[in-house]
Amino acid sequence: MDSIRLRPLSRLFLALSLFFASVGSSFAQGTATDPSKAGVAPGATAAAAPAAAAGAPAGDAAAIAAGDALFKGNCAQCHAVNDVVVGPALGGITKRRPMSWIIPWVKNSSKLVASGDEYAVKLFNQYQKQQMPSFQLSDAEITSIVAYITSEEGKQGQKTDLNAKSGDQAAVDGTAAAAGDEAGSSKTMNVLLIVLVVVLIVLVVTLVIIANIMKDVLRGRKDIDGRDLEVIDQRFDFAKIYKSTAVRGIVGTVFVLAVLYETIQGAMGVGLQQGYQPTQPIAFSHKLHAGENQINCAYCHTSVYKSKSANIPSPNICMNCHSQIKTESPEIKKIYRAIERKQPIQWVRIHNLPDLAYFNHSQHTQVGGIECQTCHGPIQNMDVVYQYSALTMGWCINCHRETPLNTKGNGYYDNLVKLHDSENGAVPFTVSSNGGTECSKCHY
Ligand code: HEC
Ligand code: HEC
Ligand code: HEC
Ligand code: HEC
Ligand code: HEC
Numbered sequence: 357m358d359s360i361r362l363r364p365l366s367r368l369f370l371a372l373s374l375f376f377a378s379v380g381s382s383f384a385q386g387t388a389t390d391p392s393k394a395g396v397a398p399g400a401t402a403a404a405a406p407a408a409a410a411g412a413p414a415g416d417a418a419a420i421a422a423g424d425a426l427f428k429g430n431c432a433q434c435h436a437v438n439d440v441v442v443g444p445a446l447g448g449i450t451k452r453r454p455m456s457w458i459i460p461w462v463k464n465s466s467k468l469v470a471s472g473d474e475y476a477v478k479l480f481n482q483y484q485k486q487q488m489p490s491f492q493l494s495d496a497e498i499t500s501i502v503a504y505i506t507s508e509e510g511k512q513g514q515k516t517d518l519n520a521k522s523g524d525q526a527a528v529d530g531t532a533a534a535a536g537d538e539a540g541s542s543k544t545m546n547v548l549l550i551v552l553v554v555v556l557i558v559l560v561v562t563l564v565i566i567a568n569i570m571k572d573v574l575r576g577r578k579d580i581d582g583r584d585l586e587v588i589d590q591r592f593d594f595a596k597i598y599k600s601t602a603v604r605g606i607v608g609t610v611f612v613l614a615v616l617y618e619t620i621q622g623a624m625g626v627g628l629q630q631g632y633q634p635t636q637p638i639a640f641s642h643k644l645h646a647g648e649n650q651i652n653c654a655y656c657h658t659s660v661y662k663s664k665s666a667n668i669p670s671p672n673i674c675m676n677c678h679s680q681i682k683t684e685s686p687e688i689k690k691i692y693r694a695i696e697r698k699q700p701i702q703w704v705r706i707h708n709l710p711d712l713a714y715f716n717h718s719q720h721t722q723v724g725g726i727e728c729q730t731c732h733g734p735i736q737n738m739d740v741v742y743q744y745s746a747l748t749m750g751w752c753i754n755c756h757r758e759t760p761l762n763t764k765g766n767g768y769y770d771n772l773v774k775l776h777d778s779e780n781g782a783v784p785f786t787v788s789s790n791g792g793t794e795c796s797k798c799h800y
């Protein structure tokens with residue numbers, strides 16, 4: 357074998373490949389053994405462990421996954437695991453209430469309240485007598501939702517649960533902590549990928565070099581006939597591969613499928629603005645005003661309980677406070693300037709239905725008794741407002757189908773409810789029972 361002499365270039369590549377291989381593997385070990393680097397909050401594993409140990413069905417990963425989907429589809433518009441949204445935070449529910457209470461509650465909370473259950477009545481009053489809708493879920497489905505909730509307990513600062521129907525909007529929704537975590541883990545993933553690619557390239561180059569060396573050795577041997585030489589000298593033929601129908605067919609199909617997928621995705625998204633979060637001319641924060649300082653929504657959006665539209669406050673409402681508070685702040689000076697120039701502040705509109713649809717705020721907030729957060733999300737936690745709900749027709753209709761009408765103490769509904777109950781008493785009297793899904797109710 358003394359005829360094999362590594363050329364200087366090949367030696368360099370071999371050295372490089374060894375170096376990268378060792379760096380790559382030590383890197384992979386580092387991330388695997390250090391959970392905080394991989395972006396998994398230590399609390400998460402700690403919380404998941406007891407849940408897994410807590411009992412066979414509750415810890416089952418499949419049940420948790422099913423519960424996750426059910427929770428996001430049915431409950432997330434009003435509940436988060438670790439935050440109060442419209443309803444209470446559901447974390448720790450198994451410690452507060454037994455399953456024998458939770459199941460009938462989810463199936464029909466108003467029945468439980470009407471039955472005089474002490475806990476239910478107290479909770480109902482505490483949440484401004486907001487009725488939680490009834491759900492036609494099986495016991496097993498409710499158990500899996502609870503399993504999911506238990507598995508999510510204690511994941512502070514992670515608001516993905518609020519993300520009702522918008523998995524892909526996680527980035528806008530997450531708090532700084534969650535976003536930081538995510539960014540951290542995706543960064544390590546990226547570095548890892550780059551290292552892997554480099555290692556692969558080095559491997560390929562090394563193999564090619566080794567193959568060439570072998571060919572050199574073989575060519576030097578005398579006992580090889582012409583046909584074998586042909587094989588040795590064969591060149592890699594790109595043209596042949598390019599012309600092969602199989603390869604062309606596969607590439608063509610993949611291309612067409614990709615274009616189709618993108619087109620359909622694009623078409624479904626036309627006019628959808630979920631997650632839209634423009635930068636406003638003044639750094640006004642709902643978190644500061646409606647959250648920390650507890651200013652009532654209607655203090656600024658004065659018409660929201662009385663009329664079709666919720667108005668955006670004019671500068672004189674800001675002046676009620678900011679003639680005294682933070683008068684030196686550059687952001688507040690912008691309000692003064694707008695007043696001096698007698699020009700309105702040019703807030704960027706976020707929610708905007710097309711003109712073909714009719715939506716009335718007072719009908720929902722005053723008459724229906726729906727909380728702002730049901731449709732607008734946790735505004736009181738937002739520094740910059742974003743569009744929380746999809747505002748599609750399906751979104752409106754789904755809620756109308758599911759939400760029972762608030763008919764108590766309203767004589768107008770007495771006969772209607774009586775007629776409805778005599779026809780099919782088992783089905784709750786929802787907005788759609790009252791015609792809330794008729795086209796002309798929402799379309800001019
Ligand atoms: C439209 C809003 C809404 C939806 C959707 C909703 N809830 Fe509720 N939920 C509430 C409100 C409000 C309360 C507080 C009690 C009340 O006012 O009736 C509550 C209370 C609860 C409680 C009692 C919590 C405690 O701390 O004791 C549980 C459990 C619960 N909900 C589970 C669920 C589950 C599970 C789902 C999904 C299948 C769900 N909820 C969907 C609004 C909602
Ligand atoms: C101190 C006054 C003030 C209070 C209190 C307040 N808002 Fe606002 N709100 C504004 C201003 C100013 C804007 C426009 C700038 C922006 O979008 O941040 C706005 C914008 C909004 C928007 C987006 C409007 C659009 O362009 O589509 C929503 C939704 C909203 N507020 C809901 C609420 C809710 C819900 C509350 C109560 C939890 C609330 N606001 C409390 C002043 C207020
Ligand atoms: C009911 C009183 C009240 C009203 C009305 C009000 N604010 Fe405020 N605002 C506050 C308070 C309190 C703070 C916090 C001051 C602090 O951090 O010391 C604040 C802080 C701010 C800040 C942050 C200032 C800074 O530099 O830290 C901005 C910007 C602001 N408000 C804009 C507005 C705008 C725009 C409006 C009108 C739509 C408005 N505010 C209406 C009470 C109010
Ligand atoms: C049933 C769902 C729902 C509820 C509840 C709701 N909103 Fe809205 N909100 C909407 C929709 C839909 C729009 C877009 C309306 C449009 O473009 O005509 C909107 C728009 C707004 C706007 C922008 C101005 C406007 O009227 O277009 C503000 C501000 C606002 N909402 C504040 C509130 C406040 C404050 C509350 C609670 C008191 C509230 N909303 C409750 C669905 C809702
Ligand atoms: C969170 C649930 C919810 C969502 C989302 C919702 N609505 Fe409603 N809507 C209600 C309730 C509850 C009522 C019944 C109010 C009442 O009369 O007590 C109602 C009533 C109405 C009515 C009056 C129906 C009638 O029978 O007179 C119209 C019109 C309407 N909604 C339009 C819309 C439109 C348009 C959207 C979407 C942009 C929408 N709603 C989204 C809950 C919702």
Ligand code: HEC
Pocket residue numbers: 627709710712713747748749752753756792793794795796797798799
């Ligand atoms: C609860 C309110 C509501 C009811 C009831 C309703 N719609 Fe709609 N519809 C909407 C809203 C809101 C939009 C705008 C949604 C969007 O831009 O994605 C819309 C959009 C549409 C569009 C335009 C779609 C587009 O992409 O531009 C058509 C067509 C339509 N509706 C037909 C109907 C018909 C037919 C019915 C009766 C079977 C009906 N709607 C009942 C709320 C409603």
